[in-house]
Amino acid sequence: MGIDLYAKINYMVRILIIKTSSLGDIIHCLPVVNDIKFFVPDSSIDWLVEDSFADVLKLHPDINSVITISLRSWKKNLRKKETWIRLYKAIKAIRQNYYDIIIDFQGLLKSAFFTLFTRGDIHGFDKASIRESAASYFYRFTHTVSKNIHAVVRNRELASKCFEYELSDQPAHFGLEIYNISNFNLSERYVVLIHGSSKKSKQWPIESWFKIIQFFNRQDLRVLLPWGNLEEYKICKILRKDSNNCLVLPKLNINNLANIIAGAKCAIGVDSGLTHLANAEGIPTIGLYMDSNPYLNGVYPNVKIPSVNIGEIGELPTVESVIAQIELII
Numbered sequence: 001m002g003i004d005l006y007a008k009i010n011y012m013v014r015i016l017i018i019k020t021s022s023l024g025d026i027i028h029c030l031p032v033v034n035d036i037k038f039f040v041p042d043s044s045i046d047w048l049v050e051d052s053f054a055d056v057l058k059l060h061p062d063i064n065s066v067i068t069i070s071l072r073s074w075k076k077n078l079r080k081k082e083t084w085i086r087l088y089k090a091i092k093a094i095r096q097n098y099y100d101i102i103i104d105f106q107g108l109l110k111s112a113f114f115t116l117f118t119r120g121d122i123h124g125f126d127k128a129s130i131r132e133s134a135a136s137y138f139y140r141f142t143h144t145v146s147k148n149i150h151a152v153v154r155n156r157e158l159a160s161k162c163f164e165y166e167l168s169d170q171p172a173h174f175g176l177e178i179y180n181i182s183n184f185n186l187s188e189r190y191v192v193l194i195h196g197s198s199k200k201s202k203q204w205p206i207e208s209w210f211k212i213i214q215f216f217n218r219q220d221l222r223v224l225l226p227w228g229n230l231e232e233y234k235i236c237k238i239l240r241k242d243s244n245n246c247l248v249l250p251k252l253n254i255n256n257l258a259n260i261i262a263g264a265k266c267a268i269g270v271d272s273g274l275t276h277l278a279n280a281e282g283i284p285t286i287g288l289y290m291d292s293n294p295y296l297n298g299v300y301p302n303v304k305i306p307s308v309n310i311g312e313i314g315e316l317p318t319v320e321s322v323i324a325q326i327e328l329i330i
Contacts, residue, residue, distance in 0.1 A: 013044070015045045018048045022273055023053055028155060028276065028300065031175070033062050034173040035165075040163060046064055047063050059178060060176055070090075071110060099120035106131075121140050122141070124141075171303045176280050186224075190264055191224070195209055196232035212323070215326070225249060261278045261281055262281050264278070269286075282305050287310070289310065290313070292313065307329075
C-alpha cells in the first residue's frame, strides 16, 4: 500500500517500529519518526525496544507508545519462572494492536523473532541488504537498501520504501525534546567527555584525554566525566587526578545523563551511544573514531549544530586535530 493510498484513507495509520538496541543504533533510527509524521501525518507510531533504552524514546513527542522487552536479561535467566512471565506479558503487549505497517530496522534473527507475534504487514531489509540474511524470511515485504551508506540514511531509505515516499533533500531530524532541564546545580559552563566504550579498540588513549582536559582548564570550562561500569569509573578517577576542573558524575540513568548533556557547551566522545545522544540533542559534538567506520556509523550531521567525526579505522585522532575542531564549535 503506497503513500497516495494512505493519504486517501480517513483513519489513523498505526505503525510499529522494531529497533531494540543498542543506544547508538536507536539514535540513528530516530529520524524515521519525523519522516513518517511528515509524509503520513495521520499516523500513530509505537516502538519495540530493550527496556534499558526506553527512556530515550520517551523524549520524542511523536512516539505514541514504547513497548519494552528484556531480551538480554531473559537470555541469562531462561530457567526462572519470572523470565517466562515477563516474556508472555511482552508478547501480549505486542499483540494488543493491529498495525498497518510493522518495520524491523534491526535486521537480526532476535528482532525478527518478535515479528512472529505482531498483527499486520511486516516489512524489512531484503536478503542482500540485511545483517542476518535468515531474518528476511520473517517479513512479508522486503526492500533493497545499500549497505554502503550511513546508518541514518539507510534507516530513512527503508522507511521511504515501505511507505513509497521520496525523501529528496528532506533533512534528518532526531526530534528529541528535553524539558525542565535540571543540571544538578551545575552553575558553571561545562563540557562532557565520553571516554567509555565496550571495545578497548574504540577507546582513545588516556594521555590524549589528559591534554584535552588541560585545554578546557585553560578555557575555564568545567569537564564532566560520565561512566557506566567500574572500569570506566576507574578511568574517570585517573583523568580527574591532575585537574581541579573535573567532575566525575555519579552513576546515572539515561534520562539524567540526557538532562546533563543538554546543558553542555559541547561533547567529545568515542564511538558510543552517549556520543550519538549528545549529537541528537543538538549539542556540538566531536566523534572520535579508531576502530569503526565514521562514514557508516559516525556522528551524523544535525541540522541544528556543527558536529564532526575525526579519525577512522586504523587512524588515531590527534590531540591537535581535536583541539582545532573544539575551537571551531565553541
